[in-house]
Amino acid sequence: MIELSDITVRKSKGLLLDGISLSVPPNDFVGIIGPNGAGKTTLLNVIAGFERFEGSLSLFGRSETWSRSRETRLRIGYVPQLFQIDPAFPILALEAVMAGAIGRVGLFHTPGKEHREKAMRLMDMMRVAHLAERPLGQLSGGERQKVSLARAILQSPEILLMDEPTAGLDIAVQKEVLNLVDEIHKMQGMTILFVTHDFNLIPSAMRRAVLLDHGKKLLDGDINTALSGDALSRLFQYPLVCFERNGRRFVSYG
Amino acid sequence: MAEPFIEALLYPPIQRAAIACVLCGASCSLLSVFVVLMKMPLIGVSMSHAAFAGAVLGLLLDFNPFVSGLILCLLTAGVLGPLSDRTDIAPENVLGILFSFLMGLAFLGMGILTRTKAGALNLMWGSLLSLSKSDLVILFVITVILVLFIFFFFKEIRSVLFNRRLAAASGVPERMIYYALLFLTGAVVSSNLATVGGLLIFALLVQPGATALQLTYNLKHFFLISAASGIGACVSGLVVSYLLDLPSGASVVLMATTIFAAAYLLSPKRRYAKSKERKLFHEIDKK
Numbered sequence: 058m059i060e061l062s063d064i065t066v067r068k069s070k071g072l073l074l075d076g077i078s079l080s081v082p083p084n085d086f087v088g089i090i091g092p093n094g095a096g097k098t099t100l101l102n103v104i105a106g107f108e109r110f111e112g113s114l115s116l117f118g119r120s121e122t123w124s125r126s127r128e129t130r131l132r133i134g135y136v137p138q139l140f141q142i143d144p145a146f147p148i149l150a151l152e153a154v155m156a157g158a159i160g161r162v163g164l165f166h167t168p169g170k171e172h173r174e175k176a177m178r179l180m181d182m183m184r185v186a187h188l189a190e191r192p193l194g195q196l197s198g199g200e201r202q203k204v205s206l207a208r209a210i211l212q213s214p215e216i217l218l219m220d221e222p223t224a225g226l227d228i229a230v231q232k233e234v235l236n237l238v239d240e241i242h243k244m245q246g247m248t249i250l251f252v253t254h255d256f257n258l259i260p261s262a263m264r265r266a267v268l269l270d271h272g273k274k275l276l277d278g279d280i281n282t283a284l285s286g287d288a289l290s291r292l293f294q295y296p297l298v299c300f301e302r303n304g305r306r307f308v309s310y311g
Numbered sequence: 312m313a314e315p316f317i318e319a320l321l322y323p324p325i326q327r328a329a330i331a332c333v334l335c336g337a338s339c340s341l342l343s344v345f346v347v348l349m350k351m352p353l354i355g356v357s358m359s360h361a362a363f364a365g366a367v368l369g370l371l372l373d374f375n376p377f378v379s380g381l382i383l384c385l386l387t388a389g390v391l392g393p394l395s396d397r398t399d400i401a402p403e404n405v406l407g408i409l410f411s412f413l414m415g416l417a418f419l420g421m422g423i424l425t426r427t428k429a430g431a432l433n434l435m436w437g438s439l440l441s442l443s444k445s446d447l448v449i450l451f452v453i454t455v456i457l458v459l460f461i462f463f464f465f466k467e468i469r470s471v472l473f474n475r476r477l478a479a480a481s482g483v484p485e486r487m488i489y490y491a492l493l494f495l496t497g498a499v500v501s502s503n504l505a506t507v508g509g510l511l512i513f514a515l516l517v518q519p520g521a522t523a524l525q526l527t528y529n530l531k532h533f534f535l536i537s538a539a540s541g542i543g544a545c546v547s548g549l550v551v552s553y554l555l556d557l558p559s560g561a562s563v564v565l566m567a568t569t570i571f572a573a574a575y576l577l578s579p580k581r582r583y584a585k586s587k588e589r590k591l592f593h594e595i596d597k598k
Contacts, residue, residue, distance in 0.1 A: 105480060127482045135480035145580055146348065147530045148473055156470050160482020167466060192528045212481055 058083045058248050059104060059216065064112035066099050073099040074110070075272040081250065083215075086242055086262050089252045090283065091269035092293055097252040100269065101218050104250065105135050117215070131160055134214030134247075136205050139225045144194035150204050151189040154180055157211035172211070179207040183237060199230030206237060210245065217247045223258050235260045256284055256308045268292050284308065316553050327447055328439040332545035334447070335506040338454040338499045340519030340541020341461060344534055345492050347520030348472045353406035354496055355516030360413035361387040362501040363509035366434045367420035376434060377449065380504055384497030387413065392490045437508030437560045439549065446505050453502045457495050461534060464488060469530050511560040515541060518567040525578035540570045
């Protein structure tokens, strides 16, 4: 479904990605893990079509350049990090979710009743249906991220790219968002790439992880291999230990 | 008190000035929605200086100043989009660089203009009473194109205004919409050089949108309030300038500021935010 071969991204500040190769089959749930500046977001941006690159990229069996056709974009959902929005900005939460259907209905058409109903169902699933008529800028960070998830799913993508969706949220809301991500993967069966630098915030459906460091791939394998004290200590150049509790893996200072 | 103005409306130059006021108010205030919501106030000054510099160059080369102003505005729009998309420079900095370059170009043209500078100064302040029929026709056509663009691409525009990257990710042709907005800004600014001038147009590209921002969360209402306040400022400014014998451009800008101040003071959004804040402090005190 996603095939990257020798992907390199150069900027004036240096190499952001250095010869990354990666293959992601359908329905896989892959974590992209690494410290700040490792190239995680850049990798997601390359797949989303926001970044120019060298090397070859194939999506859905078709070779792609940095620029994407509308058809390809529709098949890829994107959930960014929590971003600031002016509280006075004229957009309601439901309108922000409905934005996910705009590309699909195309120019000169408006999203219909069925899109509105689906948007409300998704907001209900994200437990934000009661906020549908509230201005988006007045919602809390967690509520805005749930709206963002609903918008991305309304697009009905086959691949979902998530860039640290839990960053900047309260601990209880982080857990709630992670549970929703698990639920989405289970119900919608999407291929998910989940970027994080916090290995204690890993959705339980994630089975594979790619460790990145300074734009290079350090490890690509099973989540248990990736979340081992050895691998993470090497990645962060700091002694770290991993332990299991209630069937989940946690990482702490060594 | 308004009788002398109504009588004056019988004269063609005043009729043209009144129609131009409505068209100028409508076109600039509709664009101000983009300028305010995309937080790009410098785009107004950059475009107005591009139009002004182009018009001065037109005067220097004995060429139609509107056409040369329009060409330089469209060139600026054509450079601005790709430059902010494809380089590491932030759009605000790109606008700042373009603005200062165009201002330098305009003043260079003024400096080497050997004949009377009255024509060039008119482009800076505007001259409502000396508008020709062709000026009006151009302004009308550009205003209609802008209104049709907003009408047909409303949902895509909302998406781009909210977040360009998310719009692109959702399959919206965001670059087409963004570049079209830049080109329309250039066209509106250059067609309004003769009405309010290159300097004062900046006020009309910011204040109506800022007024609407105080009053609504609904984007359709936002466009309507912005248009109403822009047209209101232009028409009332013209009436006041005629009755009190004041410069028309300055009167229009002062009226726009008065309307914004009234909207700010009466803003239901601001009152709601304040009451929410008071409620929060009250709850903290109770604890």
